[in-house]
Amino acid sequence: MRFASFFDEVSRAFRDRTAFFKLVVIMAGASGGGLVAYADARSDLDLASSHGPTKKKVVILGTGWAGTSFLRNLDSSLYDVQVISPRNYFAFTPLLPSVTCGTVEARSIVEPIRNIMRKKKGEIKFWEAECFKIDPANKRVHCRYTTAPNSGWTDEFLVNYDYLVIAIGARANTFNIPGVEENCHFLKEVEDAQKIRRSVMDCFERASLPNLDEDERKKNLHFVIVGGGPTGVEFAAELHDFVSEDLSKLYPSVYGLVKIEVIEAGEHILTMFDKRISRFAEEKFQRDGIDLKTGFRVVKVSEKEITMASKSTGEFSEPYGMAVWSTGIGTRPVIVDFMKQIGQGNRRVLATDEWLRVCGCDGIYAVGDCASISQRKVVEDIAEIFRIADKDNSGTLTVKEIQDVLEDFCMRYPQLELYLKSKRMSSILELLKDSKGDATKEAIEVDIEEFRKALTDVDSQVKTLPATAQVAAQQGSYLARCFNKMKDTEEHPEGPLRFRGSGRHQFRPFRYKHFGQFAPLGGEQAAAQLPGDWISIGHSSQWLWYSVYASKQVSWRTRLLVISDWTKRFIFGRDSSCM
């Protein structure tokens, strides 16, 4: 350790002063050749890079799943890298609901971004600031540093880029329902989780005060969760466990008055999961005494009451103690503004192509929750595909001709593969055969109209990817790989044939690999939906799930912290201090 830091010291001195010869002499005397060679090598590298052609500037906005995954996987010696984010840490969001009740501590699920930077080659810069304007015309971003609310200190600055990687995630969506912003908690950031934790304890302390009647106590202990998605459901489950396992002992006199209620506009909760999981969760909540209001829309939230409506009941209000709003995500203002500038003003979400390049710009990429891939449709390109495939210009495609472009075709239009799978067909030939009716496999030959007809429905399989950590992380590492191979692939492109245009695409398009999804339901119960329609429901351990999840993104440090938190909880229960 000491030696390594001496090393660092020395090589820094080297870079700083470039007193190359002096140092070589001193060190050769002091420490022998090995060390010199090392320092030498380092300094050569540094010299080369600082005197050589200047590196391209890569600016990363955001330190969430997508941004951090990009940063981790990027060969940072190739670029001049700057990271901009209002948070100087990465947060492992799947454990956020556990922070709300102290099952896990906030600090255990965050990793300082500078820890990550330190382990990488080259000098990476981090600015703790928020980007409030993207200026694609001048290739720069406007940033603002904001300290704690009461300090009044703000500062703005500009950062130029050659490549911009937007990974700023999404904001909580209130659908502009009145009073939500002011009166509800959200669960997006670590601070949100900490606030919720304090608020839960406050509700219990408030309900325990001497001068309240029973109705007031009940009101204080009425916890409302709006939104039956995974986050809302998991928070409800965590809260239920916290109340029944820990708070029941500490607040015996009011514990019986607690009511946890989940309000969901749809007919069921967890609709993004398989029906069996959704049903299982609903039944478990019923057994736990969690009140499930499906088919209810919240229309207003005041300081004391929450107003909702359903078809059968009409509008009515309920007093509540604390409300958590978790109904999905929306686009951040800075992205809305950016979209207007680049002609995407009429879209709901920022669109990228399959290489994660923002449509309509140059050198700007977007990954994670802040953008959505707009998959090119087969129908739009059918004539071009046909033209390229029809090498002999015969006006028909033979089996051989089709097979020659098949790999590129599937790579460029992944919906084709999905479509075949959905039809339980093994290849495009089967599809064409099926569409033509009688012809035998070998003899098949299609003209453009037949080709178009056979592929009509293929685009129905275009799917938007879910806004999950898995997608964001995969996009980040995919993009980093592209950046790492930028030089190589200029000469040796590795992507599919360009059907519109000539040659090949520089890279393969992004492809998402789904590893399954997990829904913790409290009381050590959980449901998992794995690829290929596998479902697993029951008594599962969060440990297992976490170890799968954590495998890539999370450092050993945070892993140990989380495990030590679980151990603490196991031994001592959760902490109930209001802080």
Add this chain to the structure above:
Amino acid sequence: MRFASFFDEVSRAFRDRTAFFKLVVIMAGASGGGLVAYADARSDLDLASSHGPTKKKVVILGTGWAGTSFLRNLDSSLYDVQVISPRNYFAFTPLLPSVTCGTVEARSIVEPIRNIMRKKKGEIKFWEAECFKIDPANKRVHCRYTTAPNSGWTDEFLVNYDYLVIAIGARANTFNIPGVEENCHFLKEVEDAQKIRRSVMDCFERASLPNLDEDERKKNLHFVIVGGGPTGVEFAAELHDFVSEDLSKLYPSVYGLVKIEVIEAGEHILTMFDKRISRFAEEKFQRDGIDLKTGFRVVKVSEKEITMASKSTGEFSEPYGMAVWSTGIGTRPVIVDFMKQIGQGNRRVLATDEWLRVCGCDGIYAVGDCASISQRKVVEDIAEIFRIADKDNSGTLTVKEIQDVLEDFCMRYPQLELYLKSKRMSSILELLKDSKGDATKEAIEVDIEEFRKALTDVDSQVKTLPATAQVAAQQGSYLARCFNKMKDTEEHPEGPLRFRGSGRHQFRPFRYKHFGQFAPLGGEQAAAQLPGDWISIGHSSQWLWYSVYASKQVSWRTRLLVISDWTKRFIFGRDSSCM
């Protein structure tokens, strides 16, 4: 575990419904005799206590060192106990400076008060509220519940008492110096420490921003600590370690600009310690590059500058990044108001007698930092002491007469013992002999004037106790013991003779036992001042110190948490996330 909670269930059902016979029958059938006997015994006890003479109401204000120590040691089955405090936890303040830099986590140094209550007999009530008025005339306190600043929820209520134990500690003292309240951090509460931690990180992030010149960076990294007492010194040391051990690696480009400065109005820091310790600390700070400004008074603090003055320099200002104010303690407003009501309006601190009873009230006690013991002077009582001792009314005291009251005399006026010790005398007889000059020990006989003359200087040894956790904790447990023995001692008083009045005092007066004081100075260095002028300086481990300190007040839970924090820091360093 399950069995125990079934037990609790059952016995609660018992108490709630008093369906005594029904339950006995059911349970005898269901579970056999052992269980019934237990529930029976519990319920008898409960019945006795709720149907017997109503218990006296003890109200405790505050859950700090004094209040918690009182609560822990009180036999709570004897009283109807209510605890009122704005914090529902006890905080182990000696580790607060470590929280400012993340050496220890905030949650590891707090213990939920309800955890403590749960382990005690009888039903203790806790109200999370602040007492804003004490009303001794009507024997009640006015309380206010205040939630998080933005909720706007406040509620007031009244609590009656038979005995009131005031243990609300002190507030930070700004000496009304302009701008201190608004611009400085304090270090009294857990939240303060958390804010400081965030603020330190903010300063580093701010200093790293791209658009600053070197002066601005330096300003942001200028940390000012006002006050060279143990808290200020320890914070400075912690900050220095944090910066040099962790932040230097994460912020290599700005690390060199950091300046830590301690401003102290007196000539030295740590003046409450032995000179050798004070000197050692000053030298260590010098070696560490901590800037020590002794003999400087701060006269104003603005948002950007701190203004100070010394005899030699006159007034001047310095830009700063963050300032921590730690110059001692003052009286809380509610106590100031209370003092006015009970005729103590012209005093600086609330006075109690040697039994910790607030002077001028009935049934009100004060412990810890919020009060100070006003030790009765010997001179004031000299005639009465003489009268009581002179059993034969001869007008002179013989050796025998003196020896008969000696124990009571020393117990009532501890300054006597201290005075003898300071003069290196072994008994009062030596003192009298010394004062009379010639007489031999056996023949000694003194009249009132000789007695008065000999004792003239004794009161110079009256000392106010320091505002420390040790004093507060000892006062709390002393008072609890008195409460526990209240009944017994009414008939069999255990205190010294009443020199003014007749009979004996019900209890012995409070006596403080000093176990030494510890000053962590950073870098695993520490100084300890032990009783009897022992001093120990050098490379000490905080572990040892903590294990001594923690021995009584702290649960196994928090002890393990602290140790696990230290282990984490040892392995991974401190966390640098801004949160």
